[in-house]
Amino acid sequence: MAEPQVDVKWSMVVDIDKCTGCQACVVACQSENNVPISTQELYDQRRQMTWIRVERYWEGDFPDVKARYIPIMCQHCDTAPCEPVCPVFATYHNNEGLNVQVYNRCVGTRYCANNCPYQVRFFNFWEPVWPDSLKNQLNPDVTVRSRGIMEKCSFCVQRLRRSERDAAQNGDDRPADDAFDPSHGAFAPACVRACPTDALVFGDANNPNSRVASLAHSDRRYHLLEHLGTEPNVIYLKKIDPEAGDGNHE
Amino acid sequence: METTSSESNGHNGHHRHMPEIGEYTAQVANEEIRAWFGAPGSWHGKALFVAGALLVAGIVAFVIRASSDGFDERGPWAYYAAGFAFLLTTVGSAPLVSVALRMSKAHWRRGLSRLSELFAISSIFMLIVYIPLPFMLPVVDDRPSLWINWHGHAPHIYDSMLLVTTVLCGLAILLIGARPDFAALKHETKGIRRWYYSIIGGNWKGTKKEWQRLRAAQGVLGGLYFMMLIFTQLIVSSDYALALIPGWKDSIYPAFYSLTGLQGALAVTLIAMFWVRRTGLQRYISLDQFWGLAKLLLATSLLWFYFWWSGFFVFWYGRSVAEVGVLEYMIKGAYLAPFLGAIAFSFFVPCFFFLIWNPIRKSIRGPAIAATIVMLGIMFSRVREYVAAFSIPKGMVGSTHIEGILGTNTPDAIDILLLLGILGGSAFFYLVALRIFPAVNIWEQREFTLLRKVRPYFKRYAVVLGKPD
């Protein structure tokens, strides 16, 4: 009767070693998710939105300086600090391991954003404006957020839903795991599809055969700000670099 | 308005009765207190014997522990440290009662101020107990600390200095407050008493200037004692308990510790009042004093829960790895039993079974029983914090969080003997002090008789209390 209760746990692996800091993921995310254009004015106000951002740190002193990149998006924590603090349940954890933001329920207290250690939650200070030329480019599968509410990376849940529908139409219980391998093609979040170096891998961590599950057991794995015990669903893989410092970046 | 017009027709024609307020003259007070002081009764000798026996047992236990385990490891000394911390929050803080009540000008303090100040003598014993502890404290190089690293020994030096200063300050308050009494008594005694009465009493004549100086000294020393004690508790608790448990960054803990210090001071004063009152001096250590302290004990017990909850709540809601580790170690794990004991005996039982009911508060026995229960609760608290801290293996101190649940540390016979010795020792010192100083401040009682008057008030009599500022 019911929609089959799919026992999945969506998860992403970010291989820092492969990231070149090219920002393709940022652009892909921007256009997939109707994220408002980050204008110079918004940057000056510190109100620009990028659901995924590539942080850049410098290591060493000139001229022996190295740039380190780390892409950061919503970590979809299993014990997310943002969830219990929302007074109206606008953000919560669903049974697929997603940290969900419900736009229509949000009243905009911004408490969740304060309580997010990764600073990946964004507030619509202004009504978003698109130039006329871009209005038809908006993704119809994604809500265009109005002012006064929070938003953040959703792991492209609209693509997840579509893949589930496609699977169901074919009579499958769940989307085939192959489908999440970008090289095979059917489905992955926009950033994963856009990454030219395959630094981002997405899939079902509960499926032992998935790529994500095997990468997640790498001995290079770590979580961002692990000491907070947020148990993120985004797993980072350390850089393989003998010269890499111990994290004392500028 | 017709509020009081009907009552204003004076005090004639109606039956009057004198209120039972224990009116007494300065003469009576002087004689009674001196008589008790001169001969407190045979109970004193017996009590002194029991306390002395416990002290000796404790010393024996100390020697056994020292010879078998040495001072290199903290673990074996965990209960000893808990005993010291217990002393610091009970007898070590007790003079605070007198200081605080004098600051707030509570007229009923006069019956109990000396009894609370006498605990300064017991604090000397606390200092003796403290002696081995600095040697067990790790240097600050590899652990969190409030101290700027100073050859790694900042906490050892400052902890010791603060403790000594606090105890000296408490003794100074006791001695200065005793001067007028000793000056008055020195002419009536002989031998060793006369000798030290003369030294302490000095050439006190009771001039206006001397009284002004006495009050000024009491004010300054009181303020100093208050600050020194709170600061000592802050430093000792954070160095000896907080800093040793990985991940336990709990900023309310020092304040919580000081609060239990206040609670313990009230409790231990109440217990002393109860036992002294059983052997006399009922006129001065009366219902007023018990009632007053019981209210404060209720307030501190309620605050106990508030402070504990404030600390617990933030950890529980925060759920960071370190916080979960500390909670699992100290609440869910090995220290669950002491924790439950602490919450029951420091807060739940004394509050809801005793102190919240005014008839019980306004009695002699009720507050005394509640105080005894509170003492038990404080002991459980100290065991929970200090034994937990001292049980952390050496290598783990300074790591960011507790990994795995550590083994329990149940007390063995030596530990229990050590604790009993610490209790007995402080009681022994107090009992000795009772023979050196009059148990009730004679001059304060005389002052009180001047400031308290009974007057007709409309149709009745009322007590009028003078409040000079």
Next chain:
Amino acid sequence: MRPDRKLLLLSLPVVLIGGLVATIIGGFVIWRVAAHYFYPLELIAKAAPTQPIRFTHVTHAGQLGIDCTFCHRTVTEERTAGIPAVQQCMFCHAVIKGVEEDKASEIAKLQEYAANDEPIDWIRVHRLPDHVQFTHEVHIRRLPEVLGLGEDFQIQAVCSTCHGKIWEMEEVRQVRALKMGDCVDCHRANNAPTDCVICHY
């Protein structure tokens, strides 16, 4: 003064707190009842708009019995049901010019659109807010089972669950509130997922 007023002072807190509680509980009950029985559909479902062409479902879906999915082609595959292209109308109306005067004139309009290669500016009747991601495909797939229609069924029976008897409407209008409460009630009743992120993303 009357002695009964003396008690007023002490009873005041009781009265006030009791009144507050009563107000809240009373308000709650009234609210729930109103939500179920007096939901103001008229406020949500406005009167049927006048469309650019007086297309009638009564003729097409009713008298001719054309399957809904014949025109709304994407309904079984996509989120949207889809409005037929002008060319699709012309499958038939290239030939069928209409007999009665009023119908012929409407068909003539259609042919003019087709001749000019212009889309028809239909006025949307069933409009959900932007933050609702409703998917027709899932509902078409699941509803026959929910409604217990068995193997052989008319698609009209499925669509009418939400859209009413379109085939009897001269002008299409909304017949259900189609507010979130409406959706959630149905989902709950039929054990469908009520996870927020099913519809809101």
Next chain:
Amino acid sequence: MQERREKTESQINTDLLSAMLDNHLWFWIVLAGLGLVILAGAAAAGYMFDRGLGVTGLNRPVFWGFFITNFVFWVGISHAGVMLSAILRLAQAEWRRPATRAAEVLTIFSLATALIFPLLHTGRPWRVFYWVGLPILPYDLSRGIFQNVRSALLWDPSAIFTYLTSSTLFVFIALVPDLAVARDRTTGWRRALYATLALGFRGNARQWRLQAIAGILLSALILPVFVSVHSIVSWDFAAAVSVEGWHQTIFAPYFVIGAVHSGVSGVVTAMILMAWLFKWQDYIRPEHFDALGRLLIVVATAWFYFFFIEFSFGLFSQEPSEIALRQTQVFGQPWGWMYLTFIMASYFIPVPLWMFRRVRRSLVLMFWTTILVNIGMWLERFLIIVPSLMRKQGLTFVWGDYNPSPIEVLLVAASFAVVLGGVLLFSKIFPLIPIYDAKEGKYIEAEIQVGRRTVPAVIREE
């Protein structure tokens, strides 16, 4: 003793009702001035609703700024009411008498003002009903989804509404005898109003007894609420594991004692204003400020102790991001000079001054020192909220700063005008010094003779 002037009961009535019944020109001028500020604030709020929160200086990562600072500040001020009335009433402190009503009224108006700010600062204020409307009703109509009881932001409105209700009751109970006095001395609409509110109070023994019992009961019942309100406000911050500067176990008592510090100072300021404006020097006397000053020394020192622990424990575990935060607070500009101002204004200037009896008894000095305390305490909240958010966690890439916009400044100014105007209007309708309390105080005043000196005394209340 020369401070106490003998007054007859009818003189007391006349004096204390004068603020209500006499017409002063300055009153209407001040009220109009405050009204203008409030109008400007309302216009600013309207503009903000229209354009969105972009018109404020908030940004990422500083999502909370002036509004929440102001919210905490006013909740803090509101703690004076209960602190003075309930605790001092239970402790039978004699000098509370002229201060209680002013403190309670300040509580009500500052609490109501504080409540506005969290609502103003939401992104979609028109949907705020979902949040604070009535926590037992579900969203909208039939969705059956309730608010999140795990969120401190839900406990906040509950605690504040409870506190507001109980303080209003508290004020009302204490007002009843005074309303009866006012009823007997007025005509027209005022008489009708007072007669209704006085509930038929005639001053017989039973009524007095009931009024006293109600007062004591409410005092005891309101105390837990009083402690809970600011504790919960503090947990809005302390619960946040991600903001190190906030995640401190000491926050609850630290906030409560800080609230009492700023609240009692606020009451002193208000009492001095009352004494000046309404010429009540005979009732609000230096001895009251002496006692309040001594109380303030204790409260301020206790607050400073908590502040010291809070600050030093930021450095306790020596984590780099916490040290960065403390560096920003203390050395980074412009926070550094704010920090200096805060610590000087709220402790190191006033407390040493209050040590002197002459300062405590000087209305002018007490006025300025207590104003200073509240400037400091406003900055304290600001310095807790903003720098902590600026230096949140170790991801230095997203550290930022904050500049308040004129809109925020205007709204903060308007909040001060609302509270002042509210208290002023109250003084026009109700007596601001409890008349019956002033009379009662007279009956238990006494003197005793000790040797050659006359010592003031009180008859012990049983």
